[in-house]
Amino acid sequence: MSDVADKPSASKGLKSLRLTPTASIAGIILIFWILVAFFGPALAPYGEAEIIGESFGPIGGEGILGTDKLGRDILTRLLYGVRTTLFLALITTVISFVVGVVLGFSAAILRGWFDICISRLVEAFMAFPSTMLALVVIGAMGTSITVLIMTVGLVLSIGVFRVSRAIGMDISVMDYVESARARGEGVWWIITREVLPNAMPPLIAEFGLRFTFSILFLSGLSFLGLGVQEPAADWGLMVQENMGGIFLGSSSALIPAACIASLTICMNLIVDWFQQRQQGETVLEKME
């Protein structure tokens, strides 16, 4: 009897995780970059800031992918840069989720003045472009990695707050939350035990989207010369450094730009796949 009951649910679980061709290609590319982030520096033929030849050397010359403005190896800097790019994007997204989700869920559960105060404040911040907000803070505090991480994390958390508050609002009116409240559980208990597990699917998708946005945002700032600073390698910074090389026929700016694009396109495809899977699952559940 238990066998019969287990089988369909097991196959449903598998089905909901089944990969589509696009999602698997995107996943492979993403895993590739993550592996490079871990082992890249060990594989790199030269040092991060080591000058190996002429500036803007061609592909297949001094370096396999050519050299940059200062004659550093592009491949080496790409291998080092993925670490910076992925690490910064990850840590800013995590910060934005810790801040955004805690405040968003608290606002949804507590309601009242707490909700009103934070929501109004967030609306005021939403009233002007997030890039502007980041630029003002970076302009006032200078370009250090800590400032960069905190600024981007807080700018991202504005969006996360709105999403998690909306999700929290939906869940907080459910019977199981009501009964937890009636039992006299505290806010923290309700958030971690009742709301969070049920909010997981949309939050995971949101995490993927914010992560992608963070990559774009950070590389945009680096591209403007306001993000990661020399001599560290970062993909956005590499584009900025080598932009002048385009007119000399060098692809040293396009290669890191294409790498960022590959990262963000793959992330988008995976989030898309995940959302469709989740939707498919909920539709199936409704039918049963």
Next chain:
Amino acid sequence: MLQLIVNRCLQGLLTLVLASIIIFAATEILPGDVAEAILGQNRNDAAALEALREELGLNRPAIVRYFDWFFGILQGDLGVSLSTDRPIADMMSGRIWNTARLAIMTACVAIPLALILGLISAIRAGGVLDKSLAVTTLSLIAVPEFFIGLGLMTIFAVELKWLGANANIRPYYDFGRIVHAMALPVMTLGFAVLAHMLRMTRASVINIFTSPYIEMAVLKGIPKRRIVMRHALPNALSPIFAVIALNLAYMVSGVIIVETIFAVPGLSRLLIDGVALRDIPLIQACAMLFGAVYIVVNLLADIFSIIFNPRLRFPK
């Protein structure tokens, strides 16, 4: 309806004031002040610091300085730049037109194109054109603007030599030369905006297609063209205005990257230079201007929505 529009305008004003407080506060809560920024290396000289603070009026409480700054802006006095020592209003006046031209040209190309393609996608949902547009727009949204910009530049300006890579328009340029120089920046900015707007237009029109009154129109045997133009489109206008506003506002940040790539001497370059040099009055003035444009565009979209959507006139 007038009451509603007046209310919305007052709300917009309130948002502007809030935005100004945020901008002022963001540069205020931080360690160090303008005097230290000016002195730079010599900031440890307490006497010089104190004298400069006195001169710049930094010894007054923050709230007094805020009102001073805010009413200055209202009277058109944007302050004096720290890095150039010139009035900020003068520095901006030469550049506003460069940014505005880029934004207006992009809007003129991208908005009609996005609406038409979005409408076609919605009508032929699931067709070949719709599917290929969906893939294209998804990738355009996913990639950074500088990738599109540099890619277009490499192809059209460096390899093919069809279009210009420098969009610094001189006053003596004739129309042909302006088009030649502006084509790539407009394309770069346009692609990103177009992709967002197309998807949102498609979604809002499809959303309307599923409503009962459209079904009724179909059952009555009204031709499809008439259903789209007379029944669906008028009701889709209000969400479409919101979409346009959102994307014009998005252009405010997209323009920063595009101006950097194509060397447009516009307002956002001024802002970036200000941030790099930590020229706080310049940053405040630029951010306030961009913020104001963003808020006004959103305000206009809401007003148009109120005019075109009767349901919004009677809030619950």
